[in-house]
Amino acid sequence: MQLYSFFNSSTSYRVRIALALKGLAVDYHGVNIRIGEHRADDYVQGINPSASVPALVDGDFRLGQSLAIIDYLDQLQPAPRLIPQEPQARARVLELSHAIACDMHPVNNLRVLKYLQDVLGASAAQKSAWYAHWIAEGFAAVERLLEQHGHGPWCFGEAPTLADVCLVPQVANALRMGCELSAYRRVMAVYVHADAHPAFIAAQPTRQTDFQA
Amino acid sequence: MQLYSFFNSSTSYRVRIALALKGLAVDYHGVNIRIGEHRADDYVQGINPSASVPALVDGDFRLGQSLAIIDYLDQLQPAPRLIPQEPQARARVLELSHAIACDMHPVNNLRVLKYLQDVLGASAAQKSAWYAHWIAEGFAAVERLLEQHGHGPWCFGEAPTLADVCLVPQVANALRMGCELSAYRRVMAVYVHADAHPAFIAAQPTRQTDFQA
Numbered sequence: 456m457q458l459y460s461f462f463n464s465s466t467s468y469r470v471r472i473a474l475a476l477k478g479l480a481v482d483y484h485g486v487n488i489r490i491g492e493h494r495a496d497d498y499v500q501g502i503n504p505s506a507s508v509p510a511l512v513d514g515d516f517r518l519g520q521s522l523a524i525i526d527y528l529d530q531l532q533p534a535p536r537l538i539p540q541e542p543q544a545r546a547r548v549l550e551l552s553h554a555i556a557c558d559m560h561p562v563n564n565l566r567v568l569k570y571l572q573d574v575l576g577a578s579a580a581q582k583s584a585w586y587a588h589w590i591a592e593g594f595a596a597v598e599r600l601l602e603q604h605g606h607g608p609w610c611f612g613e614a615p616t617l618a619d620v621c622l623v624p625q626v627a628n629a630l631r632m633g634c635e636l637s638a639y640r641r642v643m644a645v646y647v648h649a650d651a652h653p654a655f656i657a658a659q660p661t662r663q664t665d666f667q668a
Numbered sequence: 669m670q671l672y673s674f675f676n677s678s679t680s681y682r683v684r685i686a687l688a689l690k691g692l693a694v695d696y697h698g699v700n701i702r703i704g705e706h707r708a709d710d711y712v713q714g715i716n717p718s719a720s721v722p723a724l725v726d727g728d729f730r731l732g733q734s735l736a737i738i739d740y741l742d743q744l745q746p747a748p749r750l751i752p753q754e755p756q757a758r759a760r761v762l763e764l765s766h767a768i769a770c771d772m773h774p775v776n777n778l779r780v781l782k783y784l785q786d787v788l789g790a791s792a793a794q795k796s797a798w799y800a801h802w803i804a805e806g807f808a809a810v811e812r813l814l815e816q817h818g819h820g821p822w823c824f825g826e827a828p829t830l831a832d833v834c835l836v837p838q839v840a841n842a843l844r845m846g847c848e849l850s851a852y853r854r855v856m857a858v859y860v861h862a863d864a865h866p867a868f869i870a871a872q873p874t875r876q877t878d879f880q881a
Contacts, residue, residue: 504812505767516756520770523762530755542743543729549736553769554718557733561774570801575784575794588783599717 456481457512459502461488462663465560466521467509468624471663473525475654476615477532481511485665488565522556525617537617544611551600551610551618555625559593563628583632590629594639597622601641608648619649627660669694670725672715674701675876678773679734680722681837684876686738688867689828690745694724698878701778735769738830750830757824764813764823764831768838772806776841796845803842807852810835814854821861832862840873 458474458481460467474481486492486508493499494506503510505519511527518524529538539545561567563586571577571585605611610618626646629636636643649655660666671687671694673680687694699705699721706712707719716723718732724740731737742751752758774780776799784790784798818824823831839859842849849856862868873879 499812504816505763505771505809506812507771507809516759518759518763520763520766522766522770523759526762527755527759530758542740545743546729546731546736546740549739550718550731550733553733553735556766557735557770557774558718558720561770562780567775570798571788574797574801575788575790577788581788584787585783588787596718596720599712599719603717 457484458482459484459486459498459508459510459512460663460665461486461493461508462660462666464488464508465564465624465628466507466556468627468658468660469521469620470509470511470524470528471658472620472623472655473528473537473617475657476535476537476620477528479528479532483664485663487665522552522617525620535614537615537620539616547604547611548616548618551597551605552621554596554600555593555621558596559589559625562589586632587634590632590634590636593625594629594636594642598639598642601645605641605645607641607644610645615649615652615654619645622646623649623655670697671695672697672699672711672721672723672725673876673878674699674706674721675873675879677701677721678777678837678841679720679769681840681871681873682734682833683722683724683737683741684871685833685836685868686741686750686830688870689748689750689833690741692741692745696877698876700878735765735830738833748827750828750833752829760817760824761829761831764810764818765834767809767813768806768834771809772802772838775802799845800847803845803847803849806838807842807849807855811852811855814858818854818858820854820857823858828862828865828867832858835859836862836868 460483488508493508499506502517503519507519509521509524510519511524518527525537529536538548568582571582601610609615610622622645673696701721706721712719715730716732720732722734722737723730723732724737731740738750742749751761781795784795814823822828823835835858
């Protein structure tokens with residue numbers, strides 16, 4: 456299988472964690488979204504019509520969207536399963552995953568911050584405040600979800616799930632942007648636990664072949 | 669089951685379509701997000717820690733996040749199935765659904781537009797341009813996905829899936845905001861087909877008990 460990824464993309468990071476947890480090897484292709492490689496004709500027509508990273512190519516099957524890719528990997532190689540099969544356990548994992556993947560990540564990704572700056576003329580301080588606002592609102596919700604339904608050391612018990620796979624890159628991103636996260640005690644406890652796991656370490660941005668300091 | 673919904677919320681609209689397709693009756697509770705009812709303590713602590721609509725309550729099981737709810741309904745009442753079981757068909761449906769649910773909807777929802785206006789001082793014209801920008805970028809991607817992988821009259825063949833359940837509210841929202849969508853020929857063909865289906869009609873904003881003109 457081929458993975459198209461950008462080292463610093465949170466959605467790519469999710470797929471890298473899932474692959475590592477399942478012990479699946481891929482050929483890694485760096486796609487530099489900072490210089491628009493994800494919008495190049497060859498990439499959009501031949502790899503990913505969504506014009507985004509990540510994308511997975513499995514034989515002649517090409518797939519975009521990180522959560523669709525991870526669900527596909529879970530079908531392909533169920534051990535270890537990242538999305539439980541029991542309906543309520545499954546629903547809990549998907550709920551927390553979407554609280555991050557839909558409510559947090561999209562409003563703070565590169566293209567949105569770029570629009571704020573280039574089109575609306577937002578200052579660096581205004582961009583930082585925007586970023587911090589959605590992080591605070593989002594992690595407050597995730598913290599409440601963990602308080603009501605979580606049970607450590609992972610988001611939901613003794614093994615990693617899609618929820619942890621979404622949580623770790625989002626926390627890493629917020630820390631990199633200088634956000635203060637200590638108020639989200641449960642979120643940070645999961646992060647610290649997960650980030651020491653070999654699969655989560657292997658997926659870190661700094662360990663990818665396209666990493667740039 | 670109880671559904672907490674706002675008539676004009678696209679994510680609530682998705683769940684209403686799924687319920688109607690499956691013929692599942694719910695007690696409908698309007699939550700007026702325009703006046704912040706989704707942030708009230710009782711709602712956040714007792715119904716949905718995500719502080720958002722929709723939420724489903726099934727006995728003592730409370731669940732937020734529209735895609736998690738629809739996946740749960742698909743487990744509970746598989747006929748008709750909205751997320752296929754065959755891995756590649758399933759992946760296609762999730763890919764298109766997430767292209768809308770992650771890449772389009774979150775950047776244009778009420779709280780984001782409100783922040784642009786209240787905090788960044790964006791004008792009505794700047795807000796409209798922002799909205800139209802992400803609609804154009806998003807539907808261009810969805811149109812390419814349908815071109816490469818879709819086959820009508822629904823997004824993926826002869827029956828509705830989660831992809832259609834996500835597409836229709838997003839198109840309806842964009843039309844309401846005055847966007848020109850005729851360039852997205854395949855998107856609009858699916859929309860016109862789906863929007864005439866009884867389940868999609870029953871789920872329309874104007875037909876909900878909390879509708880306000």
